[in-house]
Amino acid sequence: xxxxxxxxxxxxxxxxxxxxxxxxxxxxxxxxxxxxxxxxxxxxxxxxxxxxxxxxxxxxxxxxxxxxxxxxxxxxxxxxxxxxxxxxxxxxxxxxxxxxxxxxxxxxxxxxxxxxxxxxxxxxxxxxxxxxxxxxxxxxxxxxxxxxxxxxxxxxxxxxxxxxxxxxxxxxxxxxxxxxxxxxxxxxxxxxxxxxxxxxxxxxxxxxxxxxxxxxxxxxxxxxxxxxxxxxxxxxxxxxxxxxxxxxxxxxxxxxxxxxxxxxxxxxxxxxxxxxxxxxxxxxxxxxxxxxxxxxxxxxxxxxxxxxxxxxxxxxxxxxxxxxxxxxxxxxxxxxxxxxxxxxxxxxxxxxxxxxxxxxxxxxxxxxxxxxxxxxxxxxxxxxxxxxxxxxxxxxxxxxxxxxxxxxxxx
Numbered sequence: 036x037x038x039x040x041x042x043x044x045x046x047x048x049x050x051x052x053x054x055x056x057x058x059x060x061x062x063x064x065x066x067x068x069x070x071x072x073x074x075x076x077x078x079x080x081x082x083x084x085x086x087x088x089x090x091x092x093x094x095x096x097x098x099x100x101x102x103x104x105x106x107x108x109x110x111x112x113x114x115x116x117x118x119x120x121x122x123x124x125x126x127x128x129x130x131x132x133x134x135x136x137x138x139x140x141x142x143x144x145x146x147x148x149x150x151x152x153x154x155x156x157x158x159x160x161x162x163x164x165x166x167x168x169x170x171x172x173x174x175x176x177x178x179x180x181x182x183x184x185x186x187x188x189x190x191x192x193x194x195x196x197x198x199x200x201x202x203x204x205x206x207x208x209x210x211x212x213x214x215x216x217x218x219x220x221x222x223x224x225x226x227x228x229x230x231x232x233x234x235x236x237x238x239x240x241x242x243x244x245x246x247x248x249x250x251x252x253x254x255x256x257x258x259x260x261x262x263x264x265x266x267x268x269x270x271x272x273x274x275x276x277x278x279x280x281x282x283x284x285x286x287x288x289x290x291x292x293x294x295x296x297x298x299x300x301x302x303x304x305x306x307x308x309x310x311x312x313x314x315x316x317x318x319x320x321x322x323x324x325x326x327x328x329x330x331x332x333x334x335x336x337x338x339x340x341x342x343x344x345x346x347x348x349x350x351x352x353x354x355x356x357x358x359x360x361x362x363x364x365x366x367x368x369x370x371x372x373x374x375x376x377x378x379x380x381x382x383x384x385x386x387x388x389x390x391x392x393x394x395x396x397x398x399x400x401x402x403x404x405x406x407x408x409x410x411x412x413x414x415x416x417x418x419x420x421x422x423x424x425x426x427x428x429x430x431x432x433x434x435x436x437x438x439x440x441x442x443x444x445x446x
Contacts, residue, residue, distance in 0.1 A: 043067050046351065047088055047110075052076050052095040054117045055333075057340035065348040075307070083107040091347050093117055094124075096327065097306060102128040112441070113350050115343040116360075119143065119330065120275070122248045126361040130411050133379035133439035135362040137346040141196050142338040143330030147245075148201040150299070150329050151273050152208070155241045156184050157323065158269045158295035164320040180267075180294060182240075185209030190239025192232065192255075193246035193274065194220050201243060202226045213239060217251070233263055241269045248275040258283040267294045273329040276300040285315040288322060297323035354416045354443060363407035363414040370402045374424030375443040378415040381436040382408045390415060393430040399423045412438065 043066040050058060053074040062070055076097035077085060086092060086108045093115040094100065100114060105128040114124060116138040129136050157163065159182045168175045189205045191198045191214040202212045202223045212226040215235045222228055229235050232255070236242060242264065246252040256270070256279040264270070270293060272279045281302065287293040298316060304327060305312050316322050330339075349355045354377045355366045367375075380386045387406055394401060404417040419427050424442050431440045 041090075044069060046090045047071070048091045048093070048347075049073070049085065049089045050093040051098050052117075054093050054095065055336040055340035057337045058093060058115075058117065058344040059340075061341055061344035061348060065352065067348070067351075079104060086111065091115065091351065093343065093347070096120065096123055098123060100124040100129070105129055105132055105134065108132075108134070112439075113137065113347050115347045117336075117339050117343045120248060121360050122275075127411075130361045130409075131438075133412065135350055135356050135359045137343055137350070137359055139339040139342045140358075142342050143332070143335035144196045144200050146332040146335040147197050147273050147329040148204055150325070151201055151243050151271050151297075152204050154271055154297035154323050155189065155205075155243070155269065156208075158271075158297060158321070159184055159187065159241070161295070161321070163295065163323050167320045183209075187211070187240040188213060188238055190214070190229075190235040190242045191226075192216075192235065192242065192244045193252075194222070194226075194228070195245060195247075197273075198243075198245040199223050201245070210241075232260070236260055236263045236268075237265055239265060239268060241271065243271040244274045244278050246274050246278060248277055253277050254280050256280065256284075261287050261293065264293060266292060269293070269295045269297075271297045273297075273299040276302045276304065281315050285319065288316075288319055295321040295323075297325070299325045299329045300327055352443065354441075356414065363409050363412065365405055365407045365414050365416050367403055367405045367416045367418070370418040372421060373402050373418040374421050374427075376415075376417050376419060376424065376427055376431060377439070377441040377443070378417070378431050378434070378437065379439040380413050380415075380434065381438065382411055382413045383436055386413060386434065386436050387415070389434050390431065393434060394419070394427060397423070397426055397430055399427050399430075 046067055048062055048067060048070045050072045059070055059072055082104055088110055090110050091113045095118050102125050111134050114136040119140055121138050124136055126136060161181050165175045187210055189210040189212050191202060194214040194216040206212050206224045213229050213235055214226055215229050215232050261283050288296060301314060316324060354375055356362045357364050357366050399419050402418040406415045428440060428442045
């Protein structure tokens with residue numbers, strides 16, 4: 036019997052921004068060979084041209100998948116964000132076209148937590164200023180404003196996977212850990228949740244931010260919050276560039292009200308390594324500036340490559356959408372010697388009834404079926420006899436409100 040799904044050798048995969056080789060290897064291991072691996076991001080016009088015949092695309096944080104880009108993506112089935120965040124992707128534009136988006140929410144948590152902990156220790160010891168002076172020929176041998184981590188209070192804003200891991204590492208070094216989160220959460224070890232952000236800011240010697248990019252977190256650390264910090268506190272932001280207002284932070288650092296800061300993410304970041312980085316924090320000796328590399332370790336990038344590629348392979352092979360950030364989550368056990376049909380449609384009343392009607396009228400028996408919906412789309416995965424899969428595919432394409440239909444070959 037002839038295959039009815041697209042041959043893996045014809046499925047085109049585009050990986051941008053130097054995604055780790057582990058992703059390429061995972062696709063190859065799964066039988067996918069048509070892979071283009073690009074070391075840079077692409078501007079919108081170039082990307083629109085390149086994505087026209089791509090089935091799966093992988094990006095990191097620089098590539099912007101906008102409404103215009105998705106409108107040009109005639110064959111796109113899935114997106115892999117090889118990073119934690121997905122704010123570089125217009126998730127609604129993807130969803131309304133039946134394109135599933137996946138990310139790696141946990142693979143680089145250790146890398147970020149380690150960087151933050153290292154920066155906290157260096158800032159407590161005043162290392163940035165001392166090393167800057169030494170490079171200039173100076174010799175700042177003094178214990179002034181130099182402190183041990185032991186016994187100090189670390190305040191973590193956002194107690195998710197990174198915040199919780201940082202909590203454990205910090206406590207092992209002798210930090211007292213407080214955390215604030217909008218959700219009540221059980222603390223790791225002896226970490227204590229506080230009732231408000233204001234309380235945490237007033238008690239912590241080091242404040243580290245680990246919140247997602249959502250409306251409630253936009254500019255949550257502004258002039259008022261910086262003024263509420265414990266005198267001589269340290270601020271670390273390795274979360275999102277839209278969380279901290281940079282100008283009042285810079286003024287507080289210059290005035291000595293804030294002892295030091297480490298910032299890895301910024302409101303506006305260079306689009307490439309060749310562009311100049313601009314920030315009011317430049318030139319301040321008590322500040323550590325890093326170019327958005329919190330999760331950029333070889334270990335993290337290798338893990339991310341495997342994790343996201345595996346999700347895309349699984350979705351391509353059997354339609355499973357578990358952990359998709361924008362799509363109804365569906366997983367249907369395999370039925371041997373069947374063909375699997377994937378039907379994505381607008382979530383309006385009557386579509387499921389129409390699907391079952393057209394299959395029934397064609398005398399097509401369904402071996403397994405699963406429906407899941409969200410506010411925008413419905414996603415149906417169903418297995419049918421091999422002999423009827425092409426007939427079923429044609430029938431399902433005619434169902435009103437259909438966005439996409441695929442059929443997967445099962446040997």
